[in-house]
Amino acid sequence: MAKTLFQKVWEAHTVRKLPNGQTQLFIGTHLIHEVTSPQAFGMLRDLGLKVKYPQRTFATVDHIVPTNELKEPYSDPIAQEMIEALRKNTQDFGIRFFDTNTGTQGIVHMVGPEQGITQPGTTIACGDSHTATHGAFGAIAFGIGTTQVRDVLATQTLALSPLKVRRIEVNGPLSPGVYAKDVILHIIRVLGVNGGIGYAYEYAGSTFDNFSLEERMTVCNMSIEGGARCGYVNPDQKTFDYIKGKPYAPTPADWDAAVARWQSFASDAGCVYDNTVKFDGAAIRPTVTWGITPGQAVFIDEKMPALESLNAADRATAEDAYKHMKLAPNTAIKGTKVDVCFLGSCTNGRISDLREVAKYLKGRKVSPSVKAIVVPGSQLTAIQAVHEGLDKIYIEAGFEWRGAGCSMCLAMNPDKLVGDQLCASSSNRNFKGRQGSQTGRTVLMSPLMVAAAAITGQVTDAREVFKV
Amino acid sequence: MSLAKVTQVKGLALAVPGDDIDTDRIIPARFLRCVTFDGLGEHAFRDERTGPDGKERPHPMNSAQAGRIAAAKQGVMVVGFNFGCGSSREHAPQSLWRFGFTAFVGGSFAEIFFGNSTTLGVPCVTLSKDDLAECDAFVRANPDVDLSVDVEKLVVTAGTKSWSASIAASARDGLVNGKWDPIADLLDGAAAVDQCAGSLAYVVGK
Ligand code: SF4
Numbered sequence: 001m002a003k004t005l006f007q008k009v010w011e012a013h014t015v016r017k018l019p020n021g022q023t024q025l026f027i028g029t030h031l032i033h034e035v036t037s038p039q040a041f042g043m044l045r046d047l048g049l050k051v052k053y054p055q056r057t058f059a060t061v062d063h064i065v066p067t068n069e070l071k072e073p074y075s076d077p078i079a080q081e082m083i084e085a086l087r088k089n090t091q092d093f094g095i096r097f098f099d100t101n102t103g104t105q106g107i108v109h110m111v112g113p114e115q116g117i118t119q120p121g122t123t124i125a126c127g128d129s130h131t132a133t134h135g136a137f138g139a140i141a142f143g144i145g146t147t148q149v150r151d152v153l154a155t156q157t158l159a160l161s162p163l164k165v166r167r168i169e170v171n172g173p174l175s176p177g178v179y180a181k182d183v184i185l186h187i188i189r190v191l192g193v194n195g196g197i198g199y200a201y202e203y204a205g206s207t208f209d210n211f212s213l214e215e216r217m218t219v220c221n222m223s224i225e226g227g228a229r230c231g232y233v234n235p236d237q238k239t240f241d242y243i244k245g246k247p248y249a250p251t252p253a254d255w256d257a258a259v260a261r262w263q264s265f266a267s268d269a270g271c272v273y274d275n276t277v278k279f280d281g282a283a284i285r286p287t288v289t290w291g292i293t294p295g296q297a298v299f300i301d302e303k304m305p306a307l308e309s310l311n312a313a314d315r316a317t318a319e320d321a322y323k324h325m326k327l328a329p330n331t332a333i334k335g336t337k338v339d340v341c342f343l344g345s346c347t348n349g350r351i352s353d354l355r356e357v358a359k360y361l362k363g364r365k366v367s368p369s370v371k372a373i374v375v376p377g378s379q380l381t382a383i384q385a386v387h388e389g390l391d392k393i394y395i396e397a398g399f400e401w402r403g404a405g406c407s408m409c410l411a412m413n414p415d416k417l418v419g420d421q422l423c424a425s426s427s428n429r430n431f432k433g434r435q436g437s438q439t440g441r442t443v444l445m446s447p448l449m450v451a452a453a454a455i456t457g458q459v460t461d462a463r464e465v466f467k468v
Numbered sequence: 469m470s471l472a473k474v475t476q477v478k479g480l481a482l483a484v485p486g487d488d489i490d491t492d493r494i495i496p497a498r499f500l501r502c503v504t505f506d507g508l509g510e511h512a513f514r515d516e517r518t519g520p521d522g523k524e525r526p527h528p529m530n531s532a533q534a535g536r537i538a539a540a541k542q543g544v545m546v547v548g549f550n551f552g553c554g555s556s557r558e559h560a561p562q563s564l565w566r567f568g569f570t571a572f573v574g575g576s577f578a579e580i581f582f583g584n585s586t587t588l589g590v591p592c593v594t595l596s597k598d599d600l601a602e603c604d605a606f607v608r609a610n611p612d613v614d615l616s617v618d619v620e621k622l623v624v625t626a627g628t629k630s631w632s633a634s635i636a637a638s639a640r641d642g643l644v645n646g647k648w649d650p651i652a653d654l655l656d657g658a659a660a661v662d663q664c665a666g667s668l669a670y671v672v673g674k
Contacts, residue, residue, distance in 0.1 A: 145558035
């Protein structure tokens with residue numbers, strides 16, 4: 001019988017049926033970070049349990065690390081306590097830790113792919129909702145809570161029920177100045193922030209075939225913003241090429257067998273999906289959010305919705321959003337003043353993002369009214385960018401060049417908005433308070449749109465600013 | 469491991485209106501800077517309850533009703549749709565549970581929040597849209613009446629009113645049979661786990 005990748009991976013990792021009808025699912029790869037793991041290790045100790053397969057858990061530190069202060073002890077004692085707790089836990093239980101002094105530390109969803117730990121046909125869990133990022137490689141990857149982190153540590157399994165699969169097809173070339181970020185913001189806008197509840201999203205179609213792995217990661221990353229716990233792209237030659245030679249990739253002797261195995265996991269022709277949705281790639285334009293959920297988005301050259309045009313449920317959220325954002329319904333978002341620009345995060349903090357923006361940034365200057373920061377998602381990305389001289393381009397343009405981490409994506413470190421500052425951000429969440437100030441405002445967009453905002457001091461159309 | 473059977477949860481109710489209430493609002497990220505969950509209860513909905521000026525804002529969590537629930541360490545929160553969306557932080561249900569909420573009644577729940585709550589033995593049941601509106605109105609008008617969430621019979625009752633409720637079958641079974649924390653069952657499968665691990669090339673190192 002023809003099967004989807006989701007079904008095949010699920011079957012290969014099914015340990016047994018649990019008495020309550022759920023599946024005990026084997027988690028081949030477990031990623032942990034400093035925020036959601038300490039309590040899990042605490043529970044493990046309380047129960048007197050060990051880590052069952054320590055070599056299948058990998059740790060890094062990303063959320064709390066300051067990006068402008070590389071020496072320890074950090075000026076923030078809690079950050080110091082958290083990083084030390086992770087050091088102790090990984091040491092006590094024999095877990096590999098990509099620590100800050102290794103040159104490999106970074107946002108957990110960047111470290112997995114960079115190390116070749118993220119592979120097709122595998123199951124990946126992490127106490128972080130953006131774990132779906134790893135689905136770009138054809139893995140079934142999802143976020144879990146802290147108690148489930150404990151479950152994976154203790155048993156290398158989770159109790160789960162299978163998801164339905166929705167195929168999201170995007171076909172055709174994207175217009176210049178339109179990026180993977182616009183594609184996923186558009187998908188969420190159309191399907192809604194809870195349209196994906198109960199589903200895994202399979203992203204497919206010629207647009208995805210043509211995407212690099214990094215672009216696929218940008219889309220899979222935000223599956224959770226669309227309500228889907230995991231999202232994936234079927235593995236292809238690009239996937240294999242990306243993995244080849246990475247530290248945890250199969251050895252040359254095992255390579256051919258690994259590729260054959262990976263290919264066998266791709267969804268079969270003729271498999272049945274619970275649901276299929278199609279989009280025309282050429283119709284997507286640069287997209288920005290205007291509200292406080294990622295689904296509240298418009299094309300940059302559109303007006304924000306009039307309240308009357310919304311149904312009752314959406315209207316209540318929209319009214320709240322307009323009030324918080326200090327924006328007016330039925331007006332253009334283009335031209336809105338911007339205070340802070342943030343380029344980074346596990347959505348858009350990769351080398352291809354930094355390169356793309358740098359291409360256009362040469363010779364341009366950040367508006368004096370704007371504070372602009374660029375935060376490479378990982379140390380490897382930062383090293384590569386410096387090697388290519390990208391840091392100089394950013395610094396010359398007036399960006400602050402930072403160390404690797406999550407930074408202003410959620411502001412658990414010192415990078416925070418102040419008061420009702422408006423931030424043009426390449427991250428993934430525009431929830432109230434997300435960037436560290438209760439009244440702070442976030443407008444999500446692609447990296448190039450962030451750069452355009454930095455230069456003009458306004459939410460604007462990058463295609464015009466950079467003559468794309 | 470023996471756990472309590474969660475067949476019925478009863479307590480005073482608090483309506484917290486709004487759809488798409490995300491976990492950043494339930495527990496702002498700065499309170500995630502911790503290595504234990506202790507003390508999270510007092511920070512639930514912190515930024516909705518306290519303004520930037522440090523003054524209390526009107527919010528259901530600041531009401532006398534919320535205070536009674538916190539004192540009793542028992543109560544039901546009545547919420548809207550897609551409650552608990554966003555970040556997977558278990559700190560969100562942990563903070564509400566530590567505040568005193570032992571059950572949720574809503575239109576729908578984000579999956580990770582739902583799973584995290586269930587694993588704490590805290591049921592999240594859903595009502596139809598109309599029933600939810602009625603329940604919400606009843607709760608506001610009758611703050612002294614206990615709301616009862618019967619997980620076994622799948623019904624929410626308050627005074628003479630009752631509404632039929634739903635919850636995923638696996639969560640219901642886990643709660644009513646005292647198996648809401650899956651760790652015991654998962655540990656039982658150790659031999660089968662090793663067998664599965666041995667069949668996966670990437671796990672055995674290929
Ligand atoms: S960059 Fe943002 S979304 Fe990604 S893991 Fe860090 S905090 Fe979470």
